[in-house]
Amino acid sequence: MEKPFKNTLKSRFPFLCGKNLLLAVSGGLDSVVLAYLCKAAKLEFSIAHCNFNLRGEESDGDEDFVIDLADELEVEVFIQNFDTEAFAEEAKISIQMAARELRYNWFRELSDTLKFEYILTAHHANDELETFLINLVRGTGLEGLSGILIENDKIVRPMLNFTRKEIETYARDNNIKWREDSSNASTKYLRNKIRHNVVPVLEELNPQLLQGFLQTQAHLKESEALIEDYISLIYPKVVKSGKFGYMLDIEYLKKIPNTKAILYQLLKSFGFTEWDDVHNLLDAQPGKIVYSEDYRLIKDRETLILTEINHTEDKIxxxxxxxxxxxxxxxxxxxxxxxxxxxxxxxxxxxxxxxxxxxxxxxxxxxxxxxxxxxxxxxxxxxxxxxxxxxxxxxxxxxxxxxxxxxxxxxxxxxxxxxxxxxxxxxxxxxxxxxxxxxxx
Incomplete structure (x- = not known):
């Protein structure tokens, strides 16, 4: 796997060579293998480990393991402890969402403070499949089916084209030790349910499931890129910047085929969910409004006006x-x-x-x-x-x-x-x- 990984770096991520990198390492199979592969590729990196204090002594054992791993690889290690349950309760979000927010916020803080140029995570092809199925179950647009971004700002995922089986084989062939997270065996969380109960059934139906899925993902990403190119062409004809936000030309929108899909692509990043209501604004009476949590879309005479919601009272x-x-x-x-x-x-x-x-x-x-x-x-x-x-x-x-x-x-x-x-x-x-x-x- 070392040679394919180096080839991937050369062809897809040449910008990582010679840069100051931060590796997110939990102590599990995937992130530990990523650390060894980066060492073999002679990348300059440090390790960051989050102790979420969710599994008692097991969490502390993961922390100790990662410290020893950093010593073995002769790299710097950063450890951060979180009271994840308290944060989740205060923010009124799930434990998984809390852990994700805490993790990435800390990674970015480290990156900004210590000038790490990229943050590497160990997501792989099986994670892509599970994420696809999760989004499919919950309902999503094309971007939700197109998978995990291989590169997103400073976040880079160099192992997305490798399977869990390839990663495990490499670890066993090279006598690499890792920590097993006991919570991964539980079906309490949706991802684990899909991993243990759904994917095996699909693999029975198609033993080449993962290979076929990766091909489908490639096609979906090409389609998504095509749509983005199309949106970038029509955007200046539809959207104008106004004094209070953005104005969308209703007459032009009505001339475009698949208007509802165009509205979704233009407005998806603003948190709207009631897309039938958004589309119906085109023929609504002036003054009609559709809200998201932080934005609103207002039907004016000839335009739809997108403005941010003012959550504070006006001052006198x-x-x-x-x-x-x-x-x-x-x-x-x-x-x-x-x-x-x-x-x-x-x-x-x-x-x-x-x-x-x-x-x-x-x-x-x-x-x-x-x-x-x-x-x-x-x-x-x-x-x-x-x-x-x-x-x-x-x-x-x-x-x-x-x-x-x-x-x-x-x-x-x-x-x-x-x-x-x-x-x-x-x-x-x-x-x-x-x-x-x-x-x-």
């Missing part, structure tokens, strides 16, 4: 008399006493009678029921109706700020001043209020 900013600048999340509002009105006015600045103001002023987002008296018009108008007349999208409404004096609106910032605070006498003090917020009108 107080402006005391004499204060010249107030910083907002997206810019600043400036206040300055002036002698006269600048006739070259635009929506980014207003001039008001200072004595009509009640300090401290407030800058806040709009709420239902708000109304004002638009400058240059007779009578009052609901802010919601004003937005409707301006044909503003939901994100534009949500990101519009109001300058208020007491309960009265002085300015729909960057849109329209309130007539009640206009200059009506030459003797009135003039306050110029300007804003560098981006105008949406």
């Amino acid at each position: 900013y107080n402006v005391t008399e004499g204060e010249e600048v107030v910083m907002l999340p997206m810019g600043r509002v400036c206040f300055r006493d002036v002698e006269e009105i600048d006739e070259n006015r635009d929506n980014t600045r207003i001039f008001v009678a200072k004595e009509k103001l009640q300090f401290p002023l407030k800058i806040r987002k709009w709420k239902i029921g708000d109304y004002f008296y638009p400058f240059g018009m007779k009578g009052r108008k609901k802010i919601s109706d004003f937005f409707k007349d301006k044909k503003m999208s939901l994100p534009e409404k949500e990101n519009t700020w109001l300058l208020c004096s007491g309960e009265e609106i002085v300015w729909v910032i960057n849109y329209r001043a309130d007539d009640r605070f206009a200059i009506t006498s030459e003797n009135q003090k003039i306050l110029k209020i300007s804003c560098c917020l981006q105008s949406f009108s």
Whole structure:
């Protein structure tokens, strides 16, 4: 196996040679063999071992074994102990998910701190098959059936083309010792159920199951690459970057064959799960929304608007008399006493009678029921109706700020001043209020 492994490094991973590598070693068969193969290939590496403290003395035995292995291979070793059960309970996730998160977070921390250029794991072809079956059982898209990524950022998996049988044969032929994880024999977890109960049955039906599966995986990965190329071609025609997120052109989407599949490819990384609802947005009434945990997709008139959900409450900013600048999340509002009105006015600045103001002023987002008296018009108008007349999208409404004096609106910032605070006498003090917020009108 040493020669095929070296050939794999040469053909697929030449960038690993001469680099500072970190090997994830549990003490089990796969990771121990990876360590020996990397030593035989004369790679520069250190070992990282996680003790998840889930199996008592057995976990401690794994730790001691890995320390001895590092001594034998004459490489540096890093050990980290975790209270995995407490972390899982606090994060409200499974033990397996907790262990995975703790493991990879620590690997990346080590990598960043000690300048390891790549992190190597010992996933192999049987892991690929089990992952494929797990995703198939749970339901997934093409990417879930395409298998484990052989290279993902700093994570590299150089043994994915080798089988568990090849790895075990190499270990026995070279008198390599490893630790058996007793939990691997349990069918408590889905992966073990598939490994012990499903895969053997499939191998009875087809003794060449793994070889056939690897060929299928190769075809699936080619198909996935083809789809990614297609998406990259149509992406600039469908998606535009907006002020509050991304905008998807509805008319163009409707012209494309397999629109639902295209929407899935464009939006799959944003956590949406109700794909029928996402597709139905194309013909929904403006204002209809589909949510994921952290994002929402809004039907506007001619576009679907993708925005991140704001999980924090909007803040109210107080402006005391004499204060010249107030910083907002997206810019600043400036206040300055002036002698006269600048006739070259635009929506980014207003001039008001200072004595009509009640300090401290407030800058806040709009709420239902708000109304004002638009400058240059007779009578009052609901802010919601004003937005409707301006044909503003939901994100534009949500990101519009109001300058208020007491309960009265002085300015729909960057849109329209309130007539009640206009200059009506030459003797009135003039306050110029300007804003560098981006105008949406």
